[in-house]
Amino acid sequence: MRNLPIIALDFDSVEAVDAFLDRFEEPLFVKVGMELFYQTGPQLISSIKERGHEIFLDLKLHDIPNTVGKAMEGLSKLNVDLVNVHAAGGTEMMNSALAGLKKHNPNIKLIAVTQLTSTTEAMLRNEQNIQSSIEDAVLNYAQLAQSAGLDGVVCSPLEAELLKSELGETFLKVTPGIRPLDSTKDDQQRVTTPEDAKKMGATHIVVGRPITKNSNPVESYHKIKESWLS
Numbered sequence: 188m189r190n191l192p193i194i195a196l197d198f199d200s201v202e203a204v205d206a207f208l209d210r211f212e213e214p215l216f217v218k219v220g221m222e223l224f225y226q227t228g229p230q231l232i233s234s235i236k237e238r239g240h241e242i243f244l245d246l247k248l249h250d251i252p253n254t255v256g257k258a259m260e261g262l263s264k265l266n267v268d269l270v271n272v273h274a275a276g277g278t279e280m281m282n283s284a285l286a287g288l289k290k291h292n293p294n295i296k297l298i299a300v301t302q303l304t305s306t307t308e309a310m311l312r313n314e315q316n317i318q319s320s321i322e323d324a325v326l327n328y329a330q331l332a333q334s335a336g337l338d339g340v341v342c343s344p345l346e347a348e349l350l351k352s353e354l355g356e357t358f359l360k361v362t363p364g365i366r367p368l369d370s371t372k373d374d375q376q377r378v379t380t381p382e383d384a385k386k387m388g389a390t391h392i393v394v395g396r397p398i399t400k401n402s403n404p405v406e407s408y409h410k411i412k413e414s415w416l417s
C-alpha cells in the first residue's frame with residue numbers, strides 16, 4: 188500500500204468521480220464509501236482500478252461472522268486494497284472477515300473501526316453501557332483487532348499516539364479529520380493538520396473536502412501530500 192494521502196471520493200455519481208479523477212495525471216489512493224458504492228456498485232471500483240489508483244473501500248461491515256466472511260469473499264474479488272469492519276462485531280467476526288478476504292487475494296489489508304468519532308463519552312456510557320473513557324474503549328477494540336490478525340484501525344489522530352505506543356508503529360492507523368491550516372473545518376469538530384497527524388503516529392490520512400471542494404484540487408492535493416510526506 189502506498190503511503191499517499193487517501194482522497195475521500197464523497198461524490199454521488201460516476202460522472203462526478205470521473206471528472207475529478209480526470210484532473211490527475213498520477214496514481215492516487217482514494218476512498219470509496221457507502222454513499223458512492225451503494226449508488227454506483229462494483230463497476231465503479233473496476234473503472235477506478237483500471238485508471239491505476241489504489242482503493243480503500245470503506246463499507247464498515249458489521250454482521251454475524253458467516254455473513255461478513257462471505258461478503259468479504261465477494262469484496263476480495265473486486266481487487267481493492269483496503270477494507271474495513273466494525274471491531275464491535277467481535278473477534279470471531281473479524282477472523283471470519285479475514286479468512287473470507289484472503290481466499291482470493293492475500294494482499295488486501297483489513298482494518299477495524301473502533302468507536303466512531305461521532306460517539307461521545309455520554310453515548311458510550313448511556314447507550315452502549317461502557318463505563319470506560321473513549322480512549323480506553325478505542326484501545327480495547329484496537330487490541331482485539333490486532334489479536335484477530337487485522338492490519339490496523341481507523342481512528343482519530345488524537346488516538347493514534349496511544350495506539351502507536353501500545354500496539355506498535357506498523358499497525359495501521361488510518362485517520363480522517365485532517366485539515367491543512369488554510370482550510371475550513373466543515374462539520375469536523377476536532378481536526379489535525381497532516382504534519383501533526385504524522386507526528387501523532389498516523390500511518391495514513393484520509394482527506395476529503397479540502398481537496399474535492401477546492402477550486403484547484405490538484406494543487407491542494409499536492410500541498411497536502413508534501414506536508415504529509417515531509
Ligand code: C5P
Pocket residue numbers: 195197220303304305341363364365373375393394395396397
Ligand atoms: O471531507 P472530509 O475530509 O471531512 O472527509 C473525511 C472522510 O472520512 C469522509 O468520507 C468521512 O465519512 C470519513 N470519516 C470521518 N470520520 C470518521 C470516519 C470516517 O470523517 N471517524
